Amino acid sequence: MKLSASIAALLAIASFSAVKAAPAVGVSTVPVDKTHTFTLTSNPSFKPNATRAILKARGKYARFSNDPTTFATGTIPMVDYEGDVEYYGTVQVGTPPQSLKLDFDTGSADLWFASTLCTSCGSGQTKYNSAKSSTYVSSTKTWSISYGDGSSASGTVGYDTVNLGGLSITNQGIELAKKESSSFQSDPVDGLLGLAFDSIITASGVKTPMDNLISQGLISQPIFGVYLGKSSTTNVGEYVFGGYNAAHVGGTLTTVPVDKSDGFWSISVSGLTAGSSSLGSFSGIVDTGTTLLILTNTVAAKVAKAYGATDNYDGTYTIKCDTSSFSPLVFTINGAKFSVPASDLVFEQDGSTCIAGFGYADMDFAILGDVFIKNNYVVFNQAVPQLQIAPVK
Structure with missing residues (x-):
């Protein structure tokens, strides 16, 4: 997937996939x-x-x-x-x-x-x-x-x-x-x-x-x-x-303020939960160029514990391949809730070993990469700036 990065000016992450979309039917248009x-x-x-x-x-x-x-x-x-x-x-x-x-x-x-x-x-x-x-x-x-x-x-x-x-x-x-x-x-x-x-x-x-x-x-x-x-x-x-x-919008679009002071689409996540477990709050960059959901070290450790994942000490976690018993990972952003389903908590599988779709990178902020974005439609407004987010349909 993705995650590319630039030290000098922070370039783009290593993996995207493009996809071409089918014509939408019955949708109003701007000119x-x-x-x-x-x-x-x-x-x-x-x-x-x-x-x-x-x-x-x-x-x-x-x-x-x-x-x-x-x-x-x-x-x-x-x-x-x-x-x-x-x-x-x-x-x-x-x-x-x-x-x-x-x-x-x-x-x-x-x-x-x-x-x-x-x-x-x-x-x-x-x-x-x-x-x-x-x-x-x-x-x-x-x-x-x-x-x-x-x-x-x-x-x-x-x-x-x-x-x-x-x-x-x-x-x-x-x-x-x-x-x-x-x-x-x-x-x-x-x-x-x-x-x-x-x-x-x-x-x-x-x-x-x-x-x-x-x-x-x-x-x-x-x-x-x-x-x-x-x-x-x-x-x-x-x-x-x-x-x-x-x-492709499966619910109400929630308007989310953006902090662009560092040049990124940075937002506040006021809550993160897995089932009944409250896992913390943090600021995060919405980044289509990053494949995984990268959390702060503290929050990542709590998420791993909630799903019984084990630390590989390289920023990744090993997680159960069978996610049928998992609750979705739920983000609260500007009062609305957005989910990453249990099935997307596994990123890759090698035989009976699975690597989680979340990790950490020793940073004070999170990166809401494609694991989050592919489950939620995002409208980027450069002028305000702000985002509008809704579950995908």
Whole structure:
């Protein structure tokens, strides 16, 4: 799944899966020219590794209402090999367009990808070629990103047209990789698209894609809706820029204040329970780029005790594979309750051994990664800022 991280500016976590969504029926829409659904595609061969996910998240965070809806524009078949491990979406860059598979990460702000300038990029990656784009503009800026697991990437900054599912952003700052470490070389994606706030972007003076969608008037509302499918249910997912898809909202959307002082979508969780056990409160970052639910050490230990999980002393827990006797893990956020079902408390299984979907990373805050997000629809509002959250339908 996911969990990638950047020390320098906190880049995107290591695993997404994209999924393309089926057309929603009977849903009202904001004007077509002001909102767009961006479909995702899954990675069929990525194998989960909870320990690596914890390490990446630790590195990544080392330094510390209107009712718009939209139709999904199409369906793309997906195979979620190993189950809900990695999501990516296809983005077009340049003129004529070059298609790149990118992780969409609300835990980082950079837009970077492999390029033909790269001397160490993976042979399976698609490499953007600036020489083939008539709209490319070069610059003298450079960028460099380091990750908590020792991985890194660096290169040069340019500007080009970036198309997000039909929304054409002009003069978008893009970061062209000239070097990648081995973990990126073997990754099925070509790069990363950050959706956090621009205060943590590593390329100084560059606007994020969401900033440009807003400033260029390409969307009616400064929001994007996220639905991550999972293999046990719909097996599809989507990002909607400028609106959200009410067809995937399974209850009332609760408005949640966001603290963006550190550049992240940080919220307060006032309570966490498992059955009758109260497990504490904490602040947490809502991060589509992190696979697991990463808790503070104290809260993680309480959750583990509630489910009879044992500490592996690397940030992960071993848990019973049979979750039939487990209660869901319930979060209280701004007065509303949101659940992670018992079945999603297991992240990976190797024979008779199972690794939990929650862990810890020696941080004072939590990361509400895909284990949480795939069970709850989230609307990100950059302007306020705030989130709206509801159980998925």
